[in-house]
Amino acid sequence: MLVYVRSQAASFVGGRMAEDLERGSQRIKAVEDEQLSDMHLTAALVASIPSLNALLGTADLATIRDFLISYQQRNNGPELLIVLDPKGNVAARTDQVNAEPIPDADKHWVQPALAGQPANYVLSTSTGVYNTTAVPAEAGGMVFGFVIAGSKIDNSFARKLHDVSQSEVVILDDKILGTTLEGTLPWQTRAQWLEAVGGMSGRRVVEIDGENYSTHVTPLTSADGPSAVSLIPLAISLQSRDRALAPYRRIQYGLLVLGLL
Numbered sequence: 001m002l003v004y005v006r007s008q009a010a011s012f013v014g015g016r017m018a019e020d021l022e023r024g025s026q027r028i029k030a031v032e033d034e035q036l037s038d039m040h041l042t043a044a045l046v047a048s049i050p051s052l053n054a055l056l057g058t059a060d061l062a063t064i065r066d067f068l069i070s071y072q073q074r075n076n077g078p079e080l081l082i083v084l085d086p087k088g089n090v091a092a093r094t095d096q097v098n099a100e101p102i103p104d105a106d107k108h109w110v111q112p113a114l115a116g117q118p119a120n121y122v123l124s125t126s127t128g129v130y131n132t133t134a135v136p137a138e139a140g141g142m143v144f145g146f147v148i149a150g151s152k153i154d155n156s157f158a159r160k161l162h163d164v165s166q167s168e169v170v171i172l173d174d175k176i177l178g179t180t181l182e183g184t185l186p187w188q189t190r191a192q193w194l195e196a197v198g199g200m201s202g203r204r205v206v207e208i209d210g211e212n213y214s215t216h217v218t219p220l221t222s223a224d225g226p227s228a229v230s231l232i233p234l235a236i237s238l239q240s241r242d243r244a245l246a247p248y249r250r251i252q253y254g255l256l257v258l259g260l261l
Contacts (some may be wrong), residue, residue: 017239018204021216024165024237028218031164032131035151036120036221039133042078043149046071047137053144056083056091056137061099064092080123080130080150084110086143095127109134113146122153122173122221122232129153129177129233131221153177153220153233167237168213171220177233183209190234205241213238 046052046068055064068081072094082093088105102123109132112119119134130150137145151157153171158178161169171178172190179185186208187193197206197215204215218235 017214017241018216021165021167021214021237021239024167025216025218027164028161028169028235028237031161032220035131036118036133039078039131039149039151040135042075043133043135043147046081046149047135047145047147050139052083052137052147053139056085056145061092065094065097065099068092068094077151078149079152080125080127080132080148082132082148082150083137084134084146084148086145088146091145095125109148110146114143120221123148123150124173129173155179158235161235161237165237167216167239170236170238171233172236173233181208181238193234193236206238208238211243212241214241 049071052064052067055067064083068083072078072081080093080095082095082102083091084105085091088110090099090101090105092099102125108121109119113134113136121132123130123132130152132148132150134146134148136143137147153173155178158169158171158180161171162180168181169179170176170181170185172187172193174189174191176185176188186206187196194200197204200217206213206215216237218237220233220235
């Protein structure tokens with residue numbers, strides 16, 4: 001009897017958690033899509049400011065950066081703004097004084113933006129990792145540059161995902177970008193996680209500090225293909241199986257006591 005109750009409880013809890021985590025993953029993607037939509041709107045607003053075209057014409061990088069920082073302060077965000085010239089070279093950026101180039105700008109932002117496709121990509125900088133999107137800055141039918149707007153992927157973002165998914169959340173890249181779990185995690189990078197669970201289609205239960213968690217993985221930002229999953233941040237949702245099974249264990253103990261009596 002006890003074995004049957006234990007088996008049925010594990011099956012029921014496992015199925016319920018799988019459904020909850022799947023729904024939570026959908027909510028996580030919705031939050032990310034909303035964030036990227038907000039970034040796209042912001043980038044478009046900055047790109048539409050007439051004075052930006054004039055500033056790019058002067059090639060005064062310090063003044064362009066001051067313009068971007070002023071916009072951030074007046075409008076309470078976004079956390080990152082970058083302006084590219086028509087060739088995709090960095091003209092100014094708010095995360096650093098120097099206009100340091102960003103890798104593969106043409107591939108990830110310029111060409112998709114020119115084609116009218118979503119120009120979304122995760123950008124890692126010295127100040128953090130950002131979810132970004134880009135739009136072309138145009139005047140009179142001519143493209144005079146591109147504006148990239150970004151929002152930081154950090155503990156604050158993990159907390160937002162936790163609130164909508166009702167699960168603990170860990171965001172992994174080449175390091176932990178954000179987490180709502182306390183304590184030391186057994187994996188500190190995306191590669192370590194994928195190796196530990198056997199890849200994206202691997203096992204769905206992991207142990208952390210002696211506690212078993214059901215998990216679900218949501219890749220952040222659209223990938224170029226299956227292999228790209230190993231190159232972008234992963235939002236891992238976790239729910240404790242042990243805590244979910246606790247009420248059923250009390251039933252088992254009750255049945256045991258009743259049997260003894």
